[in-house]
Amino acid sequence: MIANADGALERRDGVDMKNVKRTIRLGALGVAGILALGACSQGSADTDADEGDVTIRFAWWGNDERAEITNAAVDAFEAANPDITVETEFIDFNSYFDRLATATAGGDAPDVITMGGAYPREYGDRGALLDLAEVSQWLDLSVLDESALANGYFSETQYGVPTGANTFGAIINRDIFEEAGIALPDEESWTWDEFADLAVQLSDATDSDTYGAEDPTAADMLDAYLYQRTGQGLYTEDGTLAAPAEVITDWFTLTTQLRDTGGTPSASLTSELSTQTAPEQSLLGQGRAAIGFGWSNSIGALRDASGDDIVLARLPGDTGEHGSGMWLQASQLYTISSGTEHPEAAARLVDFLVGSTEAAEHIGTDRGIPSNPEIREFLAAEGLEENTQIEFDFIERVSGFVDGHFVIGPTGSTETALIVDRLNDQILFEQITPEQAGQQFVDEVTAAIS
Template identity: 50%
Template sequence: MGHVWNGVVVRRRMAIGATTAALLAVSACGGDSTQSGDDDQVTLRFSWWGNDDRARITEQAIDAFEAEHPNITVEGEPLDFEGYFDRLATSVAARDAPDVITLGGAYPREYGDRGALLDLSTVAEQLPTDGIDPAALSNGFFSDVQYSIPTGVNTYCVVLNPEVFEAAGVPLPDDTTWTWDDFVDIAQQISDNSPEGTFGAADPTSADTLDLYARQQTDSGLYTEDGGVALEPATAEAWWAMTTAMSASGATPPATITAELGGQPSPEQTLMGRGLAGMQFDWSNQLTALRTASGAPLELMRAPGESSGVAPGMWLQASQSYGIYSGSEHPEEAAMLIDFLVNSEEAASFILADRGLPANAEVLEAITPQLDEHTTAQAEFIAEIAGDVNPDLIIGPTGSTETRSIVMRLNDEVLFDRMPVEQAATSLVDQIEAAIG
């Protein structure tokens, strides 16, 4: 069925609405890739989410791939993010999934655990991964199987406003050596020497900072390899003891402001985007939007505690990832398409950083001259820290997507002094266990 997407004809198949529960019906058999009358001709289906611009540049990369492989036709299946995973759940349950599937977050593990994704070691000849950063590859590796390949990467780090530091007379930290005590002290100095309403740091609590902090303290993040909870109540208790003290002293905002900013505010709504914070934890790929919103020359820095903990806490996060449907009739050709998308400088010349900065160092170096100054700053930061991040990322199991909201609810409880930090820490672990159970 033809579909026009921003002037590009995109071939798509229609699917009926779905629920996540439909995943339970997954079977590895079947698959609905089409093949022409000529046995040498192969048609692949490739699904992704995104806007018109993403569809346009993806189609350009597909055209380049088809030019190299005249016997392969790729049918693109783009969809808005809101409906993408419902559509995918339906197609997987109906054994009609695309050959190449774009995934994100915990979905590689969720679909891999249910048998919907191909073990990529079976197509290693067509999809070499030696050029991709091992820390980035770990995003799609679990149960001793590589189920997905990162489209690109970013990292969770500290965004810093040097203008706020300068106005407060506070020197910038050395992010190769600073500790959490340094972070607290610097935030306090900035707040003490800034106009009312400007803070040393936005409240740092999130599922991502807890994951990072836990790895530094115990060499384990939130989850275990077998899908359990690794976070210890004592670690969460120490974290909240630090952050509640910062809020009480004014180093970070009062509970009312933090609660108003709960969830995932747009960059222009954050304290950093409004020029009202010296430091804020965020994803490196938010730098462009935060710089634009604030009008300030914001910088990226390593998280505190990276050099003083038992292990690094930072990691390279797959912005998205590509997997192959286990029921695909053409797994080798699907692997060739993914190889082209992630390891080819030609494909990257169209896609650039739209799906994250390339995890292949040679590809990243090749496209860096084409990037704008903000994305170049992100690329330089990723290149700087790549050798120092923790390679042992464990993707959360099914149900772990609830962790983010659990953390935010309990954070409100402790900041508003409605729950002792000890009780909140125990409750956090209990609630995460219930969510993934």
């Protein structure tokens, strides 16, 4: 079975179907398709033990490199579990959740589903995910860090298993700082005003193709900025929006000034880059920005793509009165469909992926720093390459001062990132003012999560 020209699946004679990994092809409906889940959910899975040979499906988002290492881990699982065949499915992040919504609403969800962000709550609260307590005899969660497990626990139910820890922080290209003759920021004290000044200085001291900073606007960035300013991120524990319009206005005022002073790229370049999600496509990945913001597990890809000395640092403004705006978050979560016909096989696969050294040998830290201490020790003993060591060290340092705050976004909050991107484009192209954007953000996100 291979993909034809439009991505649909075809069977070709002579192919050994037992070992084929097939590429996801689920159609397109959009996040709105999840709304149908409440009506069409197949309910709780039959958690009796599987008997005989079974086939399950495992889906994730990513590129060909991730597919190669994941399929290698799956091959190891199949070798250890010859009664289980795993068909794997993957697609790029931008398309993944739209197509997953289509499949789930149609009763054709994969057995093991990779989740992230607010999606676990959206799917779990609508009955599309299995309560993992039902498969505890095959899935041992006691070996994982308790703080990491909290990422998959909501509505008094454990729905997800963290693949690894991750954090959102500042990303610094030390080579560009050295080229510009400008000292690195002191991450223990730098403020957002100092960041803005640095961005302008760096742009002025380098060639016209290099910028002091990438445009920093993103939903994750606003979450951290709000926590720094107010002591509360985007959402409250009871699922309401916690963002004051005036703080969102302050953020967009900052980014507008950065655009106007040349600290960040033009509106057209920022808008173009916003549609290119691969690390190597970013200004950081091209070695054309001195400062950016993103997730710690992107550091290896950025260093490899740029060839530059890129490191991780605390966010500006992170030592204010409300404490750190940074947090440890599951990079991704493995979940099991409530409609799976093979809960034992699905649970055994998840247990293998997060708890076996055989899987760790292939996956490593691709899905974050492992949440299983034994796996972390195994990887460290095996020896970490330089990029991974940088991430390991940063996660260890961050874990010493973050206060553990973590609120999973309520149902509808997956729209927030789209709202932020659209408003940011309108601001950058001077179609609306920061004040208008602040109020529109509050109004639109409130409507989305109501």
